[in-house]
Amino acid sequence: MAGFFSRLKQGLSRSNERINAIFVKRQLDDNTLEELEDELIAADLGPAVAERIITKFREKSFGQNVTSDEIRATLAEEISHVLEPVAIPFIPDPAKKPHVVLVVGVNGTGKTTTIGKMAHQFRQEGKSVMMVAGDTFRAAAVEQLQIWGERVNAPVVAGKQGGDASGLAYDGLKRATEEKTDILLVDTAGRLHNKNALMEELAKIIRVMQKFDASAPHNVLLVLDATTGQNALEQVRVFQELVNVSGLVVTKLDGSARGGIVVALAEKFKLPVHLVGVGEKAEDLRPFSAQDYARGLVGDTQK
């Protein structure tokens, strides 16, 4: 896991630098707490969540003479406490042939790339994978997934651009069932959660798939961009309400964005965070580790 940790650390290094600057050895006073709270806000935890975490932290540590390492460790513990219950790896059910995964999200979060990477990993594990190019809206989205299909040697069910995504998903499910494929990954067009017609289309994809297999999809993964701010809360709320999201994938954590919104999401929705994207390569889509993430957010205590 060293690779993952160091990558995550690189990704979060900006926050480390800034938080480290605060951690001179001194008594933990109001000023320090306020600065810490500001740092959490600057990491996208949102003002309310940042305040709650700092309040709890204050109860434990206020007035103590603490080293910077101790502050970091305690604060990381506090954050990891929130994250631990949602750090649940993604494990497909081998009894299902196929285990159907519907991938949803707003535009540009990296749905297609995530599917490509997941397909790569399942193929590495020797599983059979089929993909459905359900983004029939965006130009060349189908071709993008087809290229992934060639790379990982997995069939891609595709139709015409502008075609009906739910029909395609049905065909994919039927074919994957006939071929006893292990995992079926269904891509969908990016859509803003406040566009009702588009959200209804997504619900339709699910309904149509359920005509073939009432238990499908077995997972609905919402892909979130780590650079997203407080609007992610609204995204998750609406997608969960309308298409019953079962878990989250957080992408682009290798950038300068610190993805603190994950903490706010964990607190509010308690949805599993299955995977995080920390780099361009397929291996860089990793299980989410609460401790590593929390430590990365406030600065590594075990350098």
Add this chain to the structure above:
Amino acid sequence: MFDQLSGRMSKVFEGLSRGGKLSEGDVSEAMREVRLAMLEADVALPVVRSFVNNVKERAVGENVLDGVSPGQAVAKIVNDSLIDALGGAGAVPLNLSVPAPIPFLMVGLQGAGKTTTAGKLGLRLAERERKKVLLASLDVQRPAAQLQLQQLAEQVGARTGGLVVSLPIVEGQQPVEIARRAMETGRREGYDVVILDTAGRLAIDEPLMEEVRQIRDATTPAETLLVVDAMTGQDAVNTAQAFKDQVGITGVVMSRMDGDARGGAALSMRAVTGAPIKFTGSGEKVSALEEFHPERVAGRILGLGDIAGLVEKASEQLDEEEGERVAKKMLAGKFDLNDYVSQINQINRLGSISGILGMLPGMGKIKEKLAGKDLDTSIFNRHKVIISSMTEQERRTPGIIKASRKKRIAAGSGTTVPEVNRLLKQFDDMSTMMKRLSKMDLPSMMRGIGGAGGLGDMFKGMGGPGGRPPFG
């Protein structure tokens, strides 16, 4: 979820003294709420700090005019300052004053919407400026990215009689070479503008930032446009700073403004880069690119509502003819349960009620009140189900629905008689209100709605001084 700033401010301002000068204490109290509202809107922390300090300086000691509450006075200063900070004077046009072919460079993070924006920009230049535009994708990273721009160019080209074309794809060519070839083609074939669409890159990715510098040096773009997702959080400052330092930015395009993000990143971008926000992307259609309106975005950031946005959203989602038909019936006092169902369908199309309320200025208070009461639009859908179990005659003349009919309707719709009663009672109230409306007896109707203490106040406040929407 987001408390509306106006609602909060009005609470703060209740305590403010009337008349005289704004004291530092008054202003500081109000500024705490402004700070929170801006943070919730994703304005970056350092930007919030300096904004709040500026406003404080501007506001303290300011005279409060007669007839204006201190709250309104502070809110006006906040709003005006924010519009200023966002660019004030209005949209800054694209630089088209260099010799053709004019190179434009599109840069930004992955998934920000660069390629889509490039296509939209091409359409705009062709339609409004009659420019011949060449689109070139320099994205050799993401699979099929070049194909995406090519397909977009075909779409846009078809709409503009071939004014917009994409550079033919040459496999294996590297970004800097493609850029040179694009400019070369632009010169040779007489294009007015060449839009260079680069791969998405992380601001901290040194090799890719170096690459975009090389592209810039090879083409000396007239505009380097940073495309930023309106949903971007605090990282907006890091991204803006990095692109400004390493590439240089002449303008910003905010994408996905048709979402419900409050769009605080716009202010962060503007503050850090100093570059004007030139356009906003407002939909999936290739024509959905608009000039930037600072006052609209200011309202969104402060949570003061976005009337223009509401109207746009409404007109996009509602069936206008159907609405008019029902409105006529209402005015004629002939509103029946069929019309009620049609209204429910319209409401459902508009999305959640709280979303709509959020777009109206001065609705903060109402929203807060409703939030406590667990506002649930599913009641409308229950009503729809109940009505669907009625006969056509019952829908047109609900008066005939008595005990046995109620029982049948309840059984048919899987509901209970009390639920049917509640629907009928509510419908009755609505009809009464509409009859009043048809007699233009507005005051008594306002009393009816304004019982919650909000709507009526809002309408009263509309005619406030200066014609600005009310802030409390």
